[in-house]
Amino acid sequence: MQDRSASWTGIARVGRRLRRPEALAFLPAISLLAYWLGGEMHLVLVALGLPLIYAVAGTFEEGETAGLRDRLDELALRPQVIAALDAVLADGGAGRTTGCLVLQFDEMEKLLDRHGRAAQTEVLARSGERLCAALREGDVVARLEGGGFAVALHPVRRLDLESMIQLAARLQAAAAAPISLDGVRLYVTCSIGFCLAARSPAPRGRAMLDAAQVAADEAQRNGPGAVRAYAPEMARKRADRDALRELLEVALDGGQIVPWFQPQICSRTGSVSGFEALARWQHPDRGLIPPSEFLSAIEEAGLSERLGEVMLYQALTALRQWDREGFSVPSVGVNFSVAELRNPRLVERLKWELDRFELAPSRLSIEILETVVAEGASDVVVHNIAGLGALGCGIDLDDFGTGHASITTIRRFALRRLKIDRSFVTRADEDRDQQTMLAAIISMAERLGLETLAEGVETPGERVMLAQLGCGHLQGFGIARPMPFAEAVTWLQSQGTRRVSAARRGSRGI
Numbered sequence: 001m002q003d004r005s006a007s008w009t010g011i012a013r014v015g016r017r018l019r020r021p022e023a024l025a026f027l028p029a030i031s032l033l034a035y036w037l038g039g040e041m042h043l044v045l046v047a048l049g050l051p052l053i054y055a056v057a058g059t060f061e062e063g064e065t066a067g068l069r070d071r072l073d074e075l076a077l078r079p080q081v082i083a084a085l086d087a088v089l090a091d092g093g094a095g096r097t098t099g100c101l102v103l104q105f106d107e108m109e110k111l112l113d114r115h116g117r118a119a120q121t122e123v124l125a126r127s128g129e130r131l132c133a134a135l136r137e138g139d140v141v142a143r144l145e146g147g148g149f150a151v152a153l154h155p156v157r158r159l160d161l162e163s164m165i166q167l168a169a170r171l172q173a174a175a176a177a178p179i180s181l182d183g184v185r186l187y188v189t190c191s192i193g194f195c196l197a198a199r200s201p202a203p204r205g206r207a208m209l210d211a212a213q214v215a216a217d218e219a220q221r222n223g224p225g226a227v228r229a230y231a232p233e234m235a236r237k238r239a240d241r242d243a244l245r246e247l248l249e250v251a252l253d254g255g256q257i258v259p260w261f262q263p264q265i266c267s268r269t270g271s272v273s274g275f276e277a278l279a280r281w282q283h284p285d286r287g288l289i290p291p292s293e294f295l296s297a298i299e300e301a302g303l304s305e306r307l308g309e310v311m312l313y314q315a316l317t318a319l320r321q322w323d324r325e326g327f328s329v330p331s332v333g334v335n336f337s338v339a340e341l342r343n344p345r346l347v348e349r350l351k352w353e354l355d356r357f358e359l360a361p362s363r364l365s366i367e368i369l370e371t372v373v374a375e376g377a378s379d380v381v382v383h384n385i386a387g388l389g390a391l392g393c394g395i396d397l398d399d400f401g402t403g404h405a406s407i408t409t410i411r412r413f414a415l416r417r418l419k420i421d422r423s424f425v426t427r428a429d430e431d432r433d434q435q436t437m438l439a440a441i442i443s444m445a446e447r448l449g450l451e452t453l454a455e456g457v458e459t460p461g462e463r464v465m466l467a468q469l470g471c472g473h474l475q476g477f478g479i480a481r482p483m484p485f486a487e488a489v490t491w492l493q494s495q496g497t498r499r500v501s502a503a504r505r506g507s508r509g510i
Contacts, residue, residue, distance in 0.1 A: 075128050075149075076142040078209070084140045084152040085205030089197060096155035099164055100208045101194040102216035103131070103171060104148040106224035111188065113342060113380045119181055120147070123188055127175045134174040148190075148216070150209060159196060161229060168192040168227045191219035195230040214238055221300070245301040248294070252306050257281045257294075259314045260482035261332075263491065264453060264475045267467040272495065274331040274365060276475065277315040278482045279307065304337040311335070312350075316357045316364070318485050327492045333365035333396060338372055342380050347387035361392030367419070369398050382412070389414025396453070401441065410448065418445050420471070422456020429461030435469065442470050 081100070088098040105111075105123070112120050124147060131149060132141050138154030151171075153159070172192060178185040193215025200208040211230040217238065219228040228234075251257050259277035266273045281289040298307050315332045322329045340346060354361055366388050372381065389395050394416040401421045420441055428434045438454075445452045454466045457476030466474060480491055 075132075076140050078142055078144060078150065081140055081142040081150045081152045082205035082209055085197075085208050088155045089200075089203045089205065089208070091155075096157055097159050097197045098155050099153045099159050099167075099194055099196050100205075100212040101151040101153075101164075101168060101171070101192055102144070102148060102209070102212040103151070103175070103190045103192050104146070104216050104220050105175075106189045106191055106220065108147055108188075109342065111186070115181070115184070115186070119186065122181055123179055123186060126179055127188070127190075130174040130177070131171055134170055150212070152205075152209075161196070164194050164196060164229065165227060168194060172225060172227075189223070189225045191216060191223040191226045191228075193217065193219045193228045193230065199230055201232070201235070211235070241297075241300065244297055245303070248298055248301055248303055249306075251281060251283070252303065252310055256283060257307065257310060258484070259311050259318070260484055261318065261488040262475060262482040263480045263488075264333075264473050265479055267463075267471055267474050272329060272492070273473050274333060275318075275329060275488065276333040276365075276367070276482075277311055277318075277335075279311060280482070280484075299337070299339075302339075304339040305343065308334075308337060308340045312353060316353060316359060318488070319359060319363060320357050321485075322489075322492070325489065327489075329492070331363050331365050331394060333367045335367045335369075335398065338381070341368070341372065341384050343384070344380055346384045347391060350388065350393070351391060362394065365394040365396050365416075367396045367398045370400050370402060385413050389416075399455075401437075407444070407448070410450075415450055417451040417453055417473070419475075420452060420454045422454075422476070425454050425456045425462055425466070425476070426458075427462070429459070429465040435465065438466070438469050438471070446470070 085098060085100055088096065105127075108120065111123065124143070128141060128143065128149060131151070135141065135151065136154055140152040140154075142150045142152075144150055153167075172190055175188060175190050178187050180186075193212050195208050195211035195215060197203075197208065199211070201211055214234050215228045215230040218234050219226040222228070248257075257279055260280045261275040261277060263272055264274045264276060265271065279291050279295065281291075281294050283289050298304060312334050315334050319329060319332045343349070350364070351361075354364065366385075368385065385395060395414055396417045396419050397410070397413075397415055398419045399421045400418040401424050418441070420438065424434060424437050424441065426434070428438055442452050451473065452471045453473035453475060454462075454471045455475050457463050457466065457474045458478040460478065462476075463474060463478055483491060
């Protein structure tokens with residue numbers, strides 16, 4: 001096993017040398033040597049084969065890119081960290097101990113979206129150098145598969161919680177220094193989890209590294225820039241989260257999570273102007289579970305895109321069915337998460353779905369939280385929102401007034417409507433300050449050429465006041481509560497909502 005490991009190490013070392021641009025200097029000499037030893041045939045073989053070998057090794061890559069990869073390749077990998085920890089743990093009787101740290105960069109996806117893969121590689125390479133410089137000789141720094149780093153500390157006689165926290169802070173400070181790239185200064189932060197040898201779940205390097213990884217995951221959930229020490233309950237929480245993820249996957253695949261539909265009406269005529277699709281979980285044992293109890297779990301489990309696919313399919317199915325039954329429902333609104341908006345193929349996927357259901361893009365309203373716009377969306381998100389607007393979908397800015405979006409950011413996106421948050425609507429018929437705020441928002445929207453919809457309308461007084469102030473559309477319990485599809489059909493029948501014409505409805509092929 002050691003011979004095989006040494007062989008792979010030697011091959012990797014030769015490959016790194018071949019990737020260096022200066023290796024090209026030997027190409028003429030090798031060609032002449034081949035001709036001298038074997039004649040023209042060997043010269044032809046070398047002339048054709050050697051450039052291919054160089055190309056595979058990456059010699060012809062740009063010097064900077066190859067250099068970055070070299071700097072990353074010089075770091076250890078997971079097996080070396082485990083071996084270093086095992087060596088100290090096996091020699092525990094010598095009175096020395098160790099610790100393991102795992103560093104994970106915060107919002108690395110956003111960095112990748114905005115600046116690309118080369119910038120990500122540069123950040124990792126420079127961060128690896130800085131971490132090595134901030135540690136002692138003998139400490140092992142390894143790069144991990146997900147873009148983070150692991151550190152196995154050289155054995156010491158005394159290592160406690162306080163010293164590990166101080167070390168973590170020093171590593172964070174080293175990684176936090178700005179990185180200049182193509183005239184742009186990049187700032188990154190990292191969350192760190194660590195495990196002391198005395199608290200390792202088992203006296204093995206792998207168990208210690210896994211424990212540090214669990215702590216790092218917990219730190220990143222509480223980040224950015226958080227530090228967490230491993231504790232046994234973290235493993236139990238992780239197991240619970242894994243079990244919940246599996247339960248959520250079953251619910252999504254099994255049709256337990258479905259949209260309920262809340263009507264939106266025109267404030268002037270009272271006619272239905274659309275529905276919003278809201279996720280509900282019909283659990284087979286626990287009954288109806290409200291979104292406040294599972295939406296955050298779906299986001300943490302990385303299932304936001306899967307939920308979006310389910311909601312979009314069900315919403316378009318409902319819209320198509322309403323058309324077939326003769327109801328006039330101009331559009332349906334679906335909430336889109338940040339994870340969905342980061343998908344570079346989002347516009348293409350939505351166009352395919354709309355074509356499949358033979359629905360005009362104007363029949364779909366894309367609801368985006370104001371916080372997504374206010375916090376500085378990535379280039380991919382901005383491109384997708386612009387693409388959806390160009391496709392013809394309506395773009396609604398949800399919960400307006402809570403995310404501090406400026407007029408500049410509002411104008412940056414092809415918005416159709418502002419959805420005024422319910423906090424501005426409550427007691428609007430009684431509170432003069434509320435009326436002043438609403439009037440200002442509605443006036444601003446009119447000047448920007450945007451429609452308005454008030455959320456959380458609960459009383460007849462609020463409904464009348466909003467209509468008087470000029471708010472175009474209303475939604476809330478005072479109109480109707482969210483309801484399953486079958487109840488929505490009954491509600492539409494009670495409203496006398498019938499189809500006017502296919503042209504007005506914007507459907508295709510009906």
